[in-house]
Amino acid sequence: MWDLTPIHAAGADRDTRDVRIAFVHLSFRKVARSRAVRSKALFSAHFPALGLLNLAQQLRDHFVDRDLHDWVRYFDEEAFEDRDAMEAAIRAWLRPAALGIIGMSTYTSSIDHVSDYCRRFAGDNILVVLGGAHVTVVPDDDLPCHIIVRGEGRDALVTIIERLGAPDFLAHARLAGICCQLGDTRVDGRAATDNSIETTSVPCFAYDLLSDLDTGVYATSYTRLLGVNPQIYVCTQSCRARCSFCSTYLIHRRMQARPVERIRQDLTQLRDRGYDSIEFHDDDLLQHPEFDALIDILREIRLPWFCYARSEILDDQVAERMAEAGCQRVFLGLEAMTQRSLDYLNKATTVAQNHTVATALDRHGIGAVSGLIVGLPHHTVPDVLAELDAFLALPLFAISCNVLTPDPRTREFMRARRRGGDLQLSLGGETGLTVIPDIQRWGLDQPVGLPSVCESIDKGTLNDLVAVIEYAFYTRPHITDALYSSAHTPEQREVITAYLDFVRARITERAPGVTHDLVRTRITGLMAHQ
Structure with missing residues (x-):
């Protein structure tokens, strides 16, 4: 981290009102594009960073005598021609303030890009603050910034605004989850959690900050085409589950839930702003302690919606009520269809339960999008191909196949x-x-x-298998027809066509380099039926 001393010293006589904040969101799609990862660059969803918008709304609640738009602005990389243009806009916004703050969220998959962007401001009189999932779990990185915030951020931001430059700043910083270097003194604050999801005013997220962005900045996945103007929303934090590959509960600690009456007001405002569909990005929407009341609200709001869910508590009765309340898609974290793999991933479910939930959703007209993880340490090529056959037998709308990645401090990482x-x-x-x-x-x-x-399959073969899995799943006529039927506009149909073309082209490109006989045989069989 950079030494905070120059900015801290300059803040001794600063008016606490003379502050401007730039919340900056780097696009995962553009990160993928820069890496030439075509599947992510072309077909991934892009939405605002809800964590930053929630922090903005909490600042609005705390500084009630100030108009948020006068001193907080949201910058999204997708709204600019390139990162140079966004940098120029950020500098222009912060320049009039005595204290200019850049706030960014960090994720392991893009931490190198975040670091590169922060270095643009090295040596400037701009305070660079990094928070989010990555640094909350791993705060000791040598990152190019002045302050690392561990936890949910509200107390840290208020402390920075109100106490930076004061003699007691470090004492407050330790309690607020702030990590920084002030001269010879290093502060390593513990992750600070709050009840912001429960107490933040309506709406929970400062969606109004998005009004400066063009309407075409955001888009959803080709598997979630519920309307033409969707928006994301979260009403719980953390997760009661302890899947071996997930760090959610390490970041947010205890599970928290937004009161249903505030959810009603939040969703009503989204509908009134012209959003025509809602995507719940909670780890598991069904974990909300007032889920029955939440379903009643969604029935009243009358917007189509999507959510994430786990299979162990989603049965036919729950699926029926969700469908009646407007649910059209659910992402199921099935991940595997063998008990050995489910147990290894600590999914706390069974193969039979996975069958039950997929069948229940299909029966009630809800398209199930399932996760599938390959590359577990014990996986062999026959194992993965058997998993593929089991998933092909399920009544699923779509799949998302990924190679197991050990995120920092997760159980999988430690293993x-x-x-x-x-x-x-x-x-x-x-x-x-x-x-x-x-x-x-x-x-x-x-x-x-x-x-x-994975111990017995090399990385290249694992990715050959991913190509096989997605080709085998998505080129089936009933899946192709269902995808096209979900499109509302010619542009959405074009995205689906582009994705299907990509799936076919990828397996054609990889086929000549396939080294495993079983994979080569499966590819030959698949392509012979096209």
């Missing part, structure tokens, strides 16, 4: 770290507890810039 091997070459940070993507060493195949943790 891989103990095993040693290639993963050790990608560990860094002051304690060796972060994963640093290295495209040169590990290439663009999944996991991008990292080695896989």
